[in-house]
Amino acid sequence: TDDEGDLIGKNNFDLIAPEERQKVPADIEEVLKGKFIKSREYHVITKNGSRVPVEMSVALIEDADGKPMGFVGVSRDITEQRKAEAERKELEQRAQLSSRLASVGEMASGIAHEINNPLTGVIGYAQLLVEKDLPEDIKGDLKVINDGARRVADIVRRMLTFARQHKPERTYTSINEIIETTLKLRTYALETSNIEVTARLDPDLPAITADAGQLQQVFLNLIVNAETEMKLAHGRGKLSIQTKKRDDTIKISFKDDGPGIAKENLDKIFDPFFTTREVGQGTGLGLSMCHGIVTEHKGKIYARSRLGKGATFIVELPIVAEEKQLEMAEPVEKAEKVEGARILVIDDEPVILQYLSQMLTDEGHEVETIDNARDALNKIKSKRYNLILLDIKLLGISGIELYEELQKVAKSLARRVVFITGDVMGTDTKEFLLKTKAPYITKPFDAEQLKREINRILAEAA
Numbered sequence: 001t002d003d004e005g006d007l008i009g010k011n012n013f014d015l016i017a018p019e020e021r022q023k024v025p026a027d028i029e030e031v032l033k034g035k036f037i038k039s040r041e042y043h044v045i046t047k048n049g050s051r052v053p054v055e056m057s058v059a060l061i062e063d064a065d066g067k068p069m070g071f072v073g074v075s076r077d078i079t080e081q082r083k084a085e086a087e088r089k090e091l092e093q094r095a096q097l098s099s100r101l102a103s104v105g106e107m108a109s110g111i112a113h114e115i116n117n118p119l120t121g122v123i124g125y126a127q128l129l130v131e132k133d134l135p136e137d138i139k140g141d142l143k144v145i146n147d148g149a150r151r152v153a154d155i156v157r158r159m160l161t162f163a164r165q166h167k168p169e170r171t172y173t174s175i176n177e178i179i180e181t182t183l184k185l186r187t188y189a190l191e192t193s194n195i196e197v198t199a200r201l202d203p204d205l206p207a208i209t210a211d212a213g214q215l216q217q218v219f220l221n222l223i224v225n226a227e228t229e230m231k232l233a234h235g236r237g238k239l240s241i242q243t244k245k246r247d248d249t250i251k252i253s254f255k256d257d258g259p260g261i262a263k264e265n266l267d268k269i270f271d272p273f274f275t276t277r278e279v280g281q282g283t284g285l286g287l288s289m290c291h292g293i294v295t296e297h298k299g300k301i302y303a304r305s306r307l308g309k310g311a312t313f314i315v316e317l318p319i320v321a322e323e324k325q326l327e328m329a330e331p332v333e334k335a336e337k338v339e340g341a342r343i344l345v346i347d348d349e350p351v352i353l354q355y356l357s358q359m360l361t362d363e364g365h366e367v368e369t370i371d372n373a374r375d376a377l378n379k380i381k382s383k384r385y386n387l388i389l390l391d392i393k394l395l396g397i398s399g400i401e402l403y404e405e406l407q408k409v410a411k412s413l414a415r416r417v418v419f420i421t422g423d424v425m426g427t428d429t430k431e432f433l434l435k436t437k438a439p440y441i442t443k444p445f446d447a448e449q450l451k452r453e454i455n456r457i458l459a460e461a462a
Contacts, residue, residue: 015044015075017051027058028071044075053078112156113393113422119156120444121351122149127447128359153444154213173210175243175250175317176201182219183241186227194236195227201243205250209320210297218290218301222254222313225287229258229311248319255312261305269303337451338458339364341386346376346402347420348394352443356389359447360454373397377405385413387457391420392429392440400432416457420445 016024020042027040040058043051054075061069126146130139179201183190190197223239230237240255261269270291294301298318305311343365345356353369360367368385370376373394380388388406392399399419406414419433419440433440439457441450 017043017045041078042075053082115152115156116422116443117349118351119149119153120349121355123153123444124355124359124447128355128362131362149444170209170211172207173212173215174205174207175210175215175252176203176205178212178216179219179241179243179252182216182223185220186223190223190227190239193227193231195230196236196238198238198240199242200240202245205243205245206319208250208317210317211293214293215297215317218293218315219252219254221287221290222315226254226256226258226311226313230256233259245319250317250319252315252317253312254314255310257310260307260309261303261311262307266303266305270301336455336459337363338455340366341454341458342366342384343368343387343389343454344376344379344385345369345389346371346373346394346399347389347391348372349391352391352420359450363451363454373399373402377402377409380406380410380413386416386461387454388413388417389420390417393422400429403436403438416461418453418457 023040023042040056042054042056044054046052055078056073056075058071058073061072063069123146126142126149130142130146134142179199183197183199223241226239227237230239238257240253242251242253242255244251270287291301294315294317300316301313303311303313343360345353345360345367347353347356347369348371350371353371357367357369368379370379374397377397390399390402394402403414403417403419406417417438419438421429421440421442439453441453
């Protein structure tokens with residue numbers, strides 16, 4: 001450029017940025033020793049005051065007697081080189097983060113599968129007991145058990161979303177309402193921790209299509225983190241939460257007056273398992289889960305901070321403008337209750353078989369249970385059933401393979417199969433359900449949801 005042209009013929013050392021000139025004497029000393037200095041990196045100041053990174057090469061000029069006469073130096077602009085290196089480093093960091101997230105995702109999927117089976121029994125039996133004629137105090141205890149188990153189920157679902165094994169359940173959502181609800185959950189804790197909260201929520205903020213439960217988890221995590229850091233730092237604090245619309249994006253910021261974040265840690269805080277807290281005070285998964293949820297919503301989450309000056313976490317979410325995504329779902333008409341059906345339940349988890357048998361028997365159905373596909377196929381060949389509840393993952397012959405056999409021996413019955421999944425579906429399973437359009441429910445499932453689906457299928461068959 002013309003500006004760079006002004007540097008030609010100038011003294012290299014005179015152009016070096018003032019804060020870097022302390023390195024010059026040592027480099028001159030090296031040249032005086034007769035050494036050729038190559039690849040020293042400095043920043044030079046151009047005519048317009050901008051800083052340009054350069055790679056400087058300097059050699060000593062001597063007279064005929066070998067006495068030093070001066071120096072000759074060449075500086076090469078390495079702006080593009082540094083930019084390329086920064087991009088490469090960022091790509092490497094993203095690849096490392098992606099690898100870590102994949103590992104955590106695999107772990108989350110395995111844990112979720114193991115948790116969902118017993119959790120289905122806990123939630124299911126709690127619902128069955130609540131419907132019985134029990135004292136109100138016992139029903140209250142059962143409600144606590146049910147609510148706690150559902151909370152665990154929500155955590156598992158969030159873990160699966162983090163693992164990219166589960167898609168968010170999007171609805172037309174108000175960000176301001178989510179924040180207000182989240183703050184209500186923490187009112188007592190914030191007050192007892194002497195945290196003063198200021199919420200400046202844009203009243204004209206548009207609603208967006210998002211998973212309200214997941215976003216609440218993100219906001220709750222950011223609020224609790226800020227609360228904890230301020231309390232540990234000085235026993236009190238100020239938390240400012242702001243929402244505003246910028247172009248096609250909603251920007252949500254959480255600003256605290258805590259200890260802040262060291263510069264070297266700002267790029268690591270969203271990495272899985274990274275934490276600056278003592279052992280036992282944090283897992284390092286909270287912010288990485290927030291990152292996964294926000295990314296799944298096509299948004300961004302980042303932090304700005306200076307050590308000792310507090311921290312600001314910013315979440316940016318796109319405003320969905322497509323009308324088809326903004327339409328509210330029409331309520332599903334409740335199917336008329338059908339009784340007296342013969343139902344076969346196929347699952348390799350004893351607690352699931354026991355629970356479904358009791359629940360469906362109480363609904364007036366005749367229920368048979370079996371724990372493997374091979375014996376189930378023999379039963380189907382010798383008996384008539386109105387409906388089958390079939391677990392997709394079974395030992396030996398899978399639920400999908402059994403379904404394919406049903407298509408050959410009892411095609412009409414195959415249309416009355418409801419699949420049960422552990423909420424951890426691979427690509428093959430998803431493609432199969434999409435192709436067959438077979439109804440399915442995920443563990444831990446809601447009893448009322450299952451009853452509605454069964455009544456709908458039985459009513460259609462009748």
